[in-house]
Amino acid sequence: SQQGEEDPQALSIQEGENATMNCSYKTSINNLQWYRQNSGRGLVHLILIRSNEREKHSGRLRVTLDTSKKSSSLLITASRAADTASYFCATEGSGNTPLVFGKGTRLSVIA
Amino acid sequence: EAQVTQNPRYLITVTGKKLTVTCSQNMNHEYMSWYRQDPGLGLRQIYYSMNVEVTDKGDVPEGYKVSRKEKRNFPLILESPSPNQTSLYFCASSLEGVGSGANVLTFGAGSRLTVL
Numbered sequence: 001s002q003q004g005e006e007d008p009q010a011l012s013i014q015e016g017e018n019a020t021m022n023c024s025y026k027t028s029i030n031n032l033q034w035y036r037q038n039s040g041r042g043l044v045h046l047i048l049i050r051s052n053e054r055e056k057h058s059g060r061l062r063v064t065l066d067t068s069k070k071s072s073s074l075l076i077t078a079s080r081a082a083d084t085a086s087y088f089c090a091t092e093g094s095g096n097t098p099l100v101f102g103k104g105t106r107l108s109v110i111a
Numbered sequence: 112e113a114q115v116t117q118n119p120r121y122l123i124t125v126t127g128k129k130l131t132v133t134c135s136q137n138m139n140h141e142y143m144s145w146y147r148q149d150p151g152l153g154l155r156q157i158y159y160s161m162n163v164e165v166t167d168k169g170d171v172p173e174g175y176k177v178s179r180k181e182k183r184n185f186p187l188i189l190e191s192p193s194p195n196q197t198s199l200y201f202c203a204s205s206l207e208g209v210g211s212g213a214n215v216l217t218f219g220a221g222s223r224l225t226v227l
Contacts, residue, residue: 030212042115042201042218043154050212088154096210098144098169103153 004032004072004089004102012108019076021105023089024069030092032065032072033099037086046074046087051094081111113138117202117219124192125227132187132222134202142208143185144169144216145177147198154201160185161208192226199223 004025013019023032031050035043049056049065049072056063062075076083086104093100115136124130136143144159146169156169160179174196176188185204189196200223203216 033215035216040199040221040223042220043203043216044218045215048213048215090216092209092212092214098156098159098209099214099216100156101146101154103151 004091004100006087006089006102006105008105009103010106010108012110013079015079015081015109015111017079019079019083019107019109021074021087021107023072023074023102025072025089025091026070027091028094029067030094032063033090033092034061034063034072034074035088035090035101037088037104039085043088076107079107079109081109083107084109113217115202115204115217115219117200117222119222120220121223123225123227126193127191130189130192130224132189132200132202132224134185134187134219135183136185136202136204136217137183138204138206138217139182140204140206140217141182142206142214143179143202143204145175145185145187146201146203147171148201148221149198157187157200159209189224192224194226197224197226 004023007022033048034046037043060077088104090101145157146154158177160166202219
């Protein structure tokens with residue numbers, strides 16, 4: 001399976017600090033996406049980075065992709081209590097394969 | 112408002128009693144999918160559909176059925192539910208599906224199912 005694996009499983013930081021989450025995957029991909037899930041709710045798409053891109057920004061989010069290492073990172077700068085959620089990476093394989101999700105990183109931002 | 116709507120949101124049932132979880136999207140999306148989410152296991156895909164009358168198995172299809180008779184609806188059917196199907200279920204849709212390179216999903220709010 002090309003399932004992504006997030007690291008760490010859980011992360012606790014103070015408000016205002018930066019949060020970094022990592023995702024590793026096994027096979028070649030078309031793109032990698034990050035989603036956010038507030039407790040027990042549906043996932044919300046945050047950002048998509050294509051295999052030929054190395055870095056992408058969206059507001060306080062910065063995503064990097066290293067296809068040689070088969071890894072990605074999500075950086076949330078100047079975190080807020082409202083950023084408390086689980087974050088999932090999802091990979092779309094280079095064949096006709098459905099999006100596959102990792103197990104997520106649980107982020108707690110303490111005010 | 113563009114959305115994916117699932118019903119019911121919460122359900123407690125007993126082993127063997129057939130149930131259907133409905134999913135409807137109002138975005139004219141081609142692709143629809145069902146996931147289940149369990150602690151420690153992340154999201155696992157049950158079934159997906161690329162278009163009307165086209166469905167495919169995901170990673171964990173056993174014990175589930177789906178149908179796609181209309182573009183907007185993609186119900187999940189549990190013919191004979193068992194306790195190991197107790198889970199949080201999500202329906203999702205996207206404008207472009209598998210292989211498009213832009214399979215960005217919109218999720219429903221989830222359906223929490225308990226099978227006793």
